[in-house]
Amino acid sequence: MFETPVLDSPLILLGPITATLYVESDVPSTDFVVSLQDVFPNGNIINIQEGGSKINVETGINKVNISVWATGYQINQGHKLRAVISSSWFPRFNRNLNSGEPIFSAKTIHEADQILYFGAYPSSITLPVLSVTNDSFSEN
Numbered sequence: 001m002f003e004t005p006v007l008d009s010p011l012i013l014l015g016p017i018t019a020t021l022y023v024e025s026d027v028p029s030t031d032f033v034v035s036l037q038d039v040f041p042n043g044n045i046i047n048i049q050e051g052g053s054k055i056n057v058e059t060g061i062n063k064v065n066i067s068v069w070a071t072g073y074q075i076n077q078g079h080k081l082r083a084v085i086s087s088s089w090f091p092r093f094n095r096n097l098n099s100g101e102p103i104f105s106a107k108t109i110h111e112a113d114q115i116l117y118f119g120a121y122p123s124s125i126t127l128p129v130l131s132v133t134n135d136s137f138s139e140n
Helices: none
Strands: 011-025 029-039 045-056 062-075 080-086 114-117 124-126 129-133 136-139
Touching: 011 029, 011 045, 011 080, 029 062
Parallel strands: none
Antiparallel strands: 011 062, 011 114, 011 124, 011 129, 029 045, 029 080, 045 062, 129 136
């Protein structure tokens, strides 16, 4: 989970959101899910958008591109933007037992050890931020 400091001005997201993750896993097949959330000052949370991808794991570090879909959302001053990266978002997305078996008939459950890399490997989430200045709009 990653979270911004409390915002001192509104943040407007308008357009497609993408994520590029550098990951490693000890199972043959797994999922990665990215969820963006609006964290209110009172602790309430609203999911803004989420997206996921199933990957067949190769030995070593794997690059995963995920469409987190598009949004039109304003995060207000005093709120925080949170990104949650997980291997499951059940029941929103079908479960993956990490075995490599077909998803609807899988029976063997494999517990997965997952590693998310950042720093030397640039895992990132690309946000479509809309700037509002003097009654005009511009994309950043």
